[in-house]
Amino acid sequence: MKRVLFFLMICVAACHVAQADVSFDENKRYRFSCSSYASGTLVLGKYHNSMAYLYYDLSQSDSDDAWWYIRKEGKGYHIINAKDNTFITRSDERIPNVAKGLVLSVNPMGTDNQWQIVENDYGYVTVQSVSTPAQWWNLRKDGSYLLGTYPGTGSDNELFKIFDEDGNDILAGQSGSESTLHSMVDSLRIYNKQLVYDSSSKRYFCSLPQTLRPGDDYHTTLTCKLKDAYQDCVLSLDGQTPDAEGQITIENVDCGEAYKLALTNPEGKEVATAEVQFTFLPLVEVNVPSCNGSYYTSGHIRVTDANFPGHDSLFIAAYRYRGATAMSKDKKSYAIKLRDAAGNSVDRKYFGLRSDNNWILDAMAIDPACMRNRVSTDLWNDFSVAPYYKDRERKARTGTRGKFVEVFLNGKYHGLYCMTEKLDRKQLKLKKFVDASTSASGENEVHGLLYKSSQWSYEVLMGHEQGQKYFPGYSPRNYSNQLGNERWAEFELKYPDYETEAVDWEPLYNAVDFVATSSQSNFERGVKDYFDYPVLRDYYLFIELLLTTDNHGKNMFYYLYDRQGPEADRISVAPWDLDGVWGCRWDGSYNVYGNPLSPKLDFETFLWDYEHGQTTLYWKLNKMPEWKDELAARYAQLRRTHFTADALKQRVQQYARLFADSHADEREADRWKKYHTDLQQAAEYMTEWIDERIETLDKKYGYDPVVEGVNQAVADNDLALCGGKQSLAIRCGKAQTVSLYNLSGTLVRRIRLNEGLNVINALSPGVYVVNALKVVVE
Structure with a gap:
């Protein structure tokens, strides 16, 4: 629990505040050290050849003016210099190189002399004015080393450590100096x-292999390294002392129980005890002195995963807050970069996923069930058609993978998270940028490109303004391919590196321009040249099923494989940030403008009535007659597998059971009640919503489970069809001749089938009919 020397609720993203008192000895002296320059200390400028009233000495001076008394007064503390007894005082005085909102006074001056000292999540304090709470101590980094006050943001130059005369970090020492097992x-x-x-x-956590669920006997080892003073003691767990090989057995291990660790001396007396809490989730230790949303701060990470053998090492990692709406939440999400001691990127493999230097810790603060993004992306990974270049990149993935974990921030339990891969060039297997020094042409070569839509705009909606069902037909705004231009029209360039390699907006601009300006007939003739049509179809069914509120233009990735390849600038799409789905809005609510997010809502109507409107791309696709037929045929395929209500609910229930078996849902509710009061109840809401959503879409697409079941049974005895890439596989029980029609009723060809499997190649993409059975050819 975070401690606050004087509590005040201040909504500042970098400093989440909780309540607990820390006492100072009024007769002892303390010094202040800033996070920006850890080796320095706060002094009086007049004793150090500085014009500043309050100056930061980088030499960590031990002179009398480097020490301060901290004494409780009124609503805060007086901070008094030990050398001349002057008070640090809040003032409107701002003189270059002399004072920036702080002066020294010889006498108390009401609340201007009073300061709140507030600890953040990272073991640092901010010093905040009682008279003007928004004003925080701020060490200037312009070379003057002057201490002033500015509106607080939680940046490094506002974070301080307080040390006593023995060199002890006074905040670290507040946890108690009593003998504990942890100290032994x-x-x-x-x-x-x-x-x-x-x-x-004050308890230990241990990750268990999921093979032990729901609670088998755990045959394992217990080993410890005792401090020198306790070498003659013996450690036991749950009343068991390890044998010569360190082995113990915990019968019917239960994550709902706390198991006793005891350290016993040679006389048989317990010297210290502690508890062990088991969980079926991996554990992630995040250690970082501070964090913000602008740049990475170096720290360490350890990921302990009992599903893989061996010791899990502590590694160097840098952290930055991530997300847009998520940034406003006290429970932060983190972007992680793994590095070595020299600051170079280092790839590491976790959870059996890819080896990489970039990882994400998703806080899921917006989602009441703590699983929507993971459930949705898992579904996309399992059912979506592969991108157009799958014949060259069979390992390409168009969605992230991840595992639920429990996080400890600077030694304190911090909640349930999902640790995931990033969606990037490496995941999508896009062709790499080639520098002029190594290219055959002697010029920079742009191959793969990756864009992300981050906010709404005319360009992101591809032809209309937000909420306006009016399509003016004008071209998107101009772009610049100058290095450093990371953004264009609310899109971000994610690959190549926009600072050091190349910027290329041309393919995306051309695609948006085509959608926005083309007539319906020209659009229908050209859309498959500009876009990965089968993926567009699957993405539409996906976001319609989920009733996404924030992913129908924004929060999407647009990518192309190789500008120099045969498909040139054809663009495919992939999902991202799927929190506002399955009956939940992007802000975490179950309502929109006072109305429930009913699973019976029509997707298109919902987007126009309550969100920003459908993208012009899907607006025009929905006007194509064959599009609706293809959606219905593909929906019918998926309804027999991935889109059954039971299969969808099972995805939710599996994660809910994992949380319950681990009791991580209870710990999350204890730690973050403001966001997650009952994960099990939230999961139940999702499953009930899914049942009704499937019923609604069945009606839209004319899917009757009973009739389809009969048709499938007939097909199993007669014909079974499976569409592929420009091909069709037909399995039949006896030799026969069939007719192949397109959706307009035109005979495409007569086919003589042999008993068993038959493959028909060189077909154009579309929906075909054989013996009244529809099949999609990509």
Whole structure:
């Protein structure tokens, strides 16, 4: 639990505040050290050849003026210099190189002399004015090293450590100096995995393999390294002392129980005890002195995953807050970069996923069920058609993968997260940029391109303004391909590197221009040249099923494989940030303008009535007669597999059971009640919503499960059809001749089938009919 020397609720993203008192000895002296220059200390400028009233000495001076008394007064604390007894005072005085909102006074001056000292999540404090709470101590980084006050943001130059005369970090020492088991051991491992100590609950956490669910006997090892003073003591867990090989057995291991660790001396007396809390989720330790949404701050990470053997090491990592709406939440999401000591990127493999240096810790603060993004992306990964270049890149993935974890921030339990891969060039297997120094042409070569839509605009909606069902037909705004231009019209360039390699907006501009300006007939003739048509079809069915509120233009990736390849500038799409789905809006509510997000809502009507309107791309696709037939045929295919209500609900229920078996849902509710009060109830809402959503879409697409079941049974005895890329596979029980028609009723060809499997090639993409059965050819 975070401590606050004087509590005031201030909504500042970088400093989440909680309540607990820390006491100072009024007769002891303390010094202040800023996070920006950890080796320095706060002094009086007049004693250090500085014009500044309050000056930061980088030499960490030990002179009397480097020490301060901190004494409780009124609504905060007086901070008094130990050398001349002057008070640090809030003032409107701002003189270059002399004062920036702080002066020294010889006498108390009401609340202008009073300061709140507030600890953040990272073990630092901010010093905030009682008289003007928005004004925080701020160490200037312009070379003057002057201490002033400015509106607080939580940046490094506003974060301080307080040390006593023995060099102790006064905040770190507030947790208590009593003898604890944690203070008596150097390391403590189960299954060769370092246990994670939570300083908030004073208990250890241990990750279990999921093969033990729901609670089998756990045959494992318990090993520890004791400090020198306790070498003659013996450690036991759940009343068991490890044998000579360190082995123990915990019967019917239960994550709902706390297991006792005991350290016993040679006389048989318990010297110290602690509890071990088991969980079926991996554990992630995040250690970082501060964090913000602008740049990366270096720290460390350890990921303990019991599903893989071996010790999990502590690695260097840099952190930055991520997200747009998520940034306003106290429970932050993190972007992570893994590095070595020299700051170079280092790839590491977690959870059996890809090896990479970029990872994401998704806080899921917006989602009441803590799973929507993961459930949705898992579904997309499993059912979506592969992109147009699949014949060359069979390992390409158009969605991320991830695992739910429990996070500890600077030694304190921080909640349930999902640790995921990034969607990037590497995941999509796009062709790499080739520098002029290595290219055959002697010039820079742009091959693969990756764009992301981050906000709404005429260009992101591809031909109309937000909420306006009017399509003016004018071209998008101009772009610049100058290095450094990361953004165009609310799109971001994610690959190549916009600072050092190349900027190329031309393919995206041309695609948006084509959609926005072309007539319906020209659009229908050209859309398959500009876009990956089968993926567009699957993406539409996907966002319609989910009733997405924030992913029908924005929060999407647009990418092309190789500008120099045969498809040139053809663009495909992929989903991102799927929080506002399955009956939940992008802000985490179950309502829109006071109306429930009913699963019976028509997708198109919903977008125009309550969101920003459908993209012009899908607006024009929906006007194509064959598009609706193709959607219906593809929906019928998916309804027999991935889109059954039971299959969809099972995805939700599996994660809900994992949370319950681990009791991570309860810990999340204890830690973040303002966001997640009952994950199980939220999951149940999702499953009920899914049942009604499938009924609604069945009616739209004319899908009757009973009739389809009969048709499939007939097909199993007579014909079974499966569409492929410009091909059609037909399995039949006996030799026969069939007719192949397109949707307009035109005979395409007569086909003589042999008993067994038959493959028909060189077909144009579209929907075909054989013996009254529809099939999609890509």
